[in-house]
Amino acid sequence: MDYTVKKVWSPLLRLYHWTFAISIGTLVVTGLYIHDPWTNSTLFGTGKFTMALFREIHFSAGFALMAAFIARVYLLIFGNKEERILSFAPVTPANIRNFFSTIGYYLYFGKKEHRPGHNAFAGTFYLLTLFFALGQILSGLYLMYPENLSIQGMGLALFGTQQEARFIHHLIMWYFMLFALVHVYIVIWNDIMDPEGLVSSIFTGRKFFEKKAGPSA
Numbered sequence: 001m002d003y004t005v006k007k008v009w010s011p012l013l014r015l016y017h018w019t020f021a022i023s024i025g026t027l028v029v030t031g032l033y034i035h036d037p038w039t040n041s042t043l044f045g046t047g048k049f050t051m052a053l054f055r056e057i058h059f060s061a062g063f064a065l066m067a068a069f070i071a072r073v074y075l076l077i078f079g080n081k082e083e084r085i086l087s088f089a090p091v092t093p094a095n096i097r098n099f100f101s102t103i104g105y106y107l108y109f110g111k112k113e114h115r116p117g118h119n120a121f122a123g124t125f126y127l128l129t130l131f132f133a134l135g136q137i138l139s140g141l142y143l144m145y146p147e148n149l150s151i152q153g154m155g156l157a158l159f160g161t162q163q164e165a166r167f168i169h170h171l172i173m174w175y176f177m178l179f180a181l182v183h184v185y186i187v188i189w190n191d192i193m194d195p196e197g198l199v200s201s202i203f204t205g206r207k208f209f210e211k212k213a214g215p216s217a
C-alpha cells in the first residue's frame with residue numbers, strides 16, 4: 001500500500017513532550033519520597049542527606065516542568081496547524097463531532113476519522129493535563145517560597161493554607177500517574193490499530209497516511 005508522509009510535530013513540540021514526560025516521572029518518584037521516605041532521610045555515618053537530595057531533584061524537575069509548560073502554551077498559539085489549540089480543543093463543530101466519534105472508535109464502534117494532529121478526545125485530556133500541570137506549578141511554588149509575599153497571596157487565594165496546598169499538590173499527582181498509564185496504553189493501542197506510525201511520530205515528528213484515504217481534516 002502507498003503512503004504519504006506528513007510532518008506534524010515541530011522539534012519544540014517533541015522537546016516539550018519528552019521534557020514534560022521525564023520531569024513528571026521524576027517529580028512523581030521524588031514527590032512520593034518527600035511524602036513518605038522509604039529510607040532513613042539522613043544516612044547515619046555516611047554524611048548523606050537523602051531527603052535534601054530528593055527535594056533538590058524535585059525542585060530542579062519542577063523548573064524543567066515550568067519551561068515545558070511555557071513552551072506548550074507558546075505552541076498552542078504560535079505552533080504549526082496541528083499544534084494550535086483550535087486544531088483539537090472540543091470547541092468547533094468538527095472537533096465536537098470528532099470527540100464523540102473517537103469515543104465510538106475506542107469502544108470498537110464505527111471507523112476512525114483520519115486527521116493529521118491529535119483527535120479531539122485526546123486533545124481534551126492534553127489540555128486538562130496542562131491545566132493540572134499549572135496547578136502543580138502554582139501549588140509547588142507556594143510550598144517552596146511561602147515567605148514571598150506575592151506568592152503567598154496567590155497561594156492563600158487559590159489553595160488556602162500550606163497544608164491544604166500540600167494536600168492538593170498530592171492529589172494532583174494521582175491524576176498524572178493515572179494519565180501516564182492510560183496515555184501510554186492508548187498510544188500503543190492506536191499504533192497497533194492504525195499503521196500511521198503514531199508512537200514514532202513523537203520522536204520523528206512525521207506520520208504516515210494511506211495515499212487514497214489521506215488525512216480528512
Ligand code: HEM
Pocket residue numbers: 024027028030031032034035055058059061062063065066136137139140141143144166169170172173176
Ligand atoms: C507533576 C508534577 C508534580 C508532582 C507529581 C509533585 C509531587 C509532589 C509530592 C507527592 C510531594 C509531597 C507532598 C506530600 O504528599 O506530602 C511534593 C512536595 C513538594 N513539591 Fe511537588 N510535585 C510536582 C510538581 C512540583 C513543582 C512544579 C514544584 C515547584 C516548582 C514542586 C514543589 C514542591 C515542594 C516545594 C514540595 C514540598 C517539599 C517539602 O515539604 O519538603 N512540585 N510534590
Ligand code: HEM
Pocket residue numbers: 013017020021022024025072083117118119122123126129176179180183184187198199200201202
Ligand atoms: C514511553 C512513554 C510515552 C510515549 C511512547 C508517548 C507517546 C506519545 C504520543 C505518540 C503522543 C501523540 C499522541 C496523539 O497524537 O494524540 C503523545 C502526546 C502527549 N503525551 Fe506522551 N508518551 C509517553 C509518555 C508520556 C508521559 C509520561 C506523559 C506525561 C505524564 C505524556 C504526556 C503527553 C502529552 C501531554 C501529550 C500531548 C502533547 C501535546 O500537547 O501536543 N506522555 N505522547
